[in-house]
Amino acid sequence: MKKFLALIAMAVFSASAVAHGPTPQKVDDRIVIKAEPAKVWAMVKDFGKAEAWMPNVANTTTEKKGAETLRTLTLKSGGKLVERVKDVDDADMKIKFEFVSGGPVANYSPYISVSPGPNAGESSVRYFHRFYRFYPNNPPIPEGQDDASAVKFVKDTYTPALESLKKVIENSK
């Protein structure tokens, strides 16, 4: 039954690119890693191997659709998240995604950036998420589609990733 519900949720929560609610939400995760930026960036930009550092991802598949690149993160919990890879910028060490489906969010374009510092031999990583709740209209808002549900989904799914990235990189000498 649980799996069945998860499938329904996935079918329903296919992010619409057009309509969205009036109040954007933000999750702005940052961490400092004791490693050279080039090393951190090499792992972050390798978007087809998210399971290497995202602790709740079981595996990643990528697919080219014309000029677009899509990746699907299969979660250990069984869900699937589809993201479009918008841009991989080696000069700025920044990768941009656009969320396609898999969670109660809309108009969601996260990015990850790596920059040197604060000290020599360290990297600052930022995982920035701007998104809207899934339900685009005025109250009453259906259960699970409000601002709080959207924030919870993003935090539960992505916030553990930076801690894990730090551990994986600092432990791989």
Place this chain on the structure above:
Amino acid sequence: MHFHRRLLPIILLVTSSLLNACTQQSVTLAYISNQGDNTISVIDTKQQKVIDTIPVDKAPVGIAGSATLQRVFVTNVDSQNISVIDTNSNKVIHAIPVEGSAVGIAMAPNDKTLYVADWYSNRVLAINPKTYAILNQATVEQAPAGIVVSPDSLRLYVAARDSNEIVVLSTNDLNIQYRIPVGEHPFGIHVSADGNTLYSVNVYANTVSIIDTQSWEQTVINVGDHPYCAVASPDNKTLYVTNTLDESVSIVDLASQKVTATIDVGETPEGISYDAINHRVLVANWGENNVSVIDATTNKMINRITVGDKPRAFGQFILNKK
């Protein structure tokens, strides 16, 4: 001439209050809506610092003001109302209920009418800014977002976000005169000081449409990722466009209609207004809780001013206080 010793302090006092009155006349204030903490940060743009923080209702987004009426109006989208701020006291003196989702808001330059766009109900309302009476309303499809009034107060321009058009209404009767197709997902909208040029910022197309308001001829230029809002310098030589997903502002030379520079501002820049007194451009950085100050003579960022949580500042948010 010989002043009596007792009169001298009085004369000095009078002179000093006259001077104060003169200084006050030149105060330029930016009213920044902080959607995350339900406040307005008031910035003295010359001093470049926050001088007041005004609590409003839930999720303030749109801003419009009138120096003559000494009022600023704020759309609170989650409270379904508009806060009226007295700019002398910087206190909320009234809330105008607006059912639906009021976001875009604009004051007619003649100070007679306030216009509000309700994007879920596909309507635009005309409100008397003194009595708060709703004077008229019109259906404008689909999802009216940014709105602006022509300098002669005769036309209202509305970005119809979900139908990819600019809708032109007559302010007399709110009848629709024209529908101008633009790029995908127009949001911010701006009109030049002479009224001859309209700018539509097309979010999903990553473009700005430069539209002649007589012939409706249009030039489309590419800007950064997910642009949101634009403002032109008062001489209409330069256009400034916020690119929300590039953390930057595109600077467009309007004679050649080319992007001549892109400057880094802060995270997720949204609302943008021009301070004509100090020749600066102010940009609300939603993702970084600050306002970038750009020197419009050098087009360099000169400062960042910390404001409240998730600033939007959607609309013409700078007031030259009289």
